Amino acid sequence: MAVNVEVPLSGGEVTEGVVRVGETVRRPYGAHSPAVHGLLRYLEGVGFEGAPRVLGVDERGREVLSWVPGETPQRPLPGFAVTEEALRGVALLLRRYHEAVVSYEAPQGAPWDMAASRLDGEPELIGHCDVTPENVVFRGGVPVGLIDFDLARPTTRMYDVVTTLRHWAPIADPGDRDWRLCQVDVGRRVRLFCDAYGLDRDGRREVLPAARVRFERSYEAMRARAENEGGAWARIWRSGAGTRIRRAQDWLESNWDELDARLV
Template sequence: MNAITYAEPPESHPEIPLPGGDVTEGVVRVGDTVRRPIGPNAPLVHALLRHLEETGFEGAPRFLGVDAAGREVLTFVPGEVAGRPRPPWLADEERLASVGRLVRAYHEAVAGFVVPDGVRPGLGLDEPPGTPPPPPYPVELVGHMDYTPDNLVFRDGQAAALIDFDIAKPVTRADELVNAMLYWAPLGDPADAEPLLQGVDVPRRCRILADAYGMSETDRSRVVEVAVMRTRRSWFLMRQNAEELGGGWARMWADGVGDRIKRREAWLERHGAGLDAALTAP
């Protein structure tokens, strides 16, 4: 799938470095655009962003093409991002509910999207031997699957847009909500939580997300199972990314993400019943 060449405007603008999250480096703002390195999942991401534009979804950047330096060009999405250090509002429950509503709006917009023929979602790696299986449910849509505070743009105290679709892939709605809960509840050992999220009522925050999204009873009943299975898989996949892709993946592994994943699995096994009760209570 060939990308269009971006036509630069006649006026020039300086390149202003932007935070690239844990993995992506070399992200800059140029005028009203963002320039990013093209990743292995770009054919899917570009097709997905075109679809979101065609549906009128306002909560994602527009893909404009590829510049002369070989970088993808996206529209700059204005607003507030919870970068590091995290802002005081990170634990705010109204903002949390708005995350659930934004995820739902994205799902409504992406529902008709089909992965183009010949496009292989992912980072270009085969699963390493011994990787546990994914949850046994048929995929429903192409999910964002990276709802970190760094990847949500807020305006007027509400989650308004998603950025960084680099690891988008076909998943279930339950997978997506578990991913959002992972970062915003958060799911995991409290010792590993963002300082502003230590001591919060995790089951309550999961329920707020589920209610704001309008999560089905079936999907609520699957959250703990999906969270455990995805956590077990992530240890193998993160180690592989660190070993084969290096860069930010290797830095995260060296910083102990593998140990944090193991602690999350143990925490989910201890607290799964309480999470399930909070999510499924009338």
């Protein structure tokens, strides 16, 4: 690939204008970029291999990150991304990230994107907060890296866990799931994820209540962003994001007892 050829990258719903140039990725520089760059430099310093490296800013004012080689699943999801092995791998990757970042002391006043939803309680670490299939890099069918840290912010481990389960279990109405996941045993997949991540019994009891809170706050946060920021957020909202969240809430409540029995 020629160094000066820009190849548009798809997958992200919010950040537009992301391109690959050689072995780098160029992204619009935003208000939150200094905070994200500090996080990525910390991860590089502690030897966490599963994240891009910050390489600077180009002549057009775009942030320059290293290209993380591999494949990011796009929808409809490929078969390798929906296996139980992939699910366990995502849980292990998230746990490795949390263990790597838990000692990071972000600068006071770091400009994180704090308009998104959150759980109650004191932040424990800087979460990725957007571990969707499009943001996980696979090599040889194994999850090896996380990309797109735009929504990273101070939060709890549990927020990252339930957000990831929302997409990977998935905790969603069957009609809104990828076709390969329409008929899966979600309770089993939630349990497998929690086993792989290493949640203890007390942690498992928090999963469903945290998911309930996360759904409600996600609905309100996305609606507010659509109204106040417009752009991609408004487009996502118009596409039915709020309705999908409400259906997922209803599905969670209808299947609560079965999911709880699997977890604890």
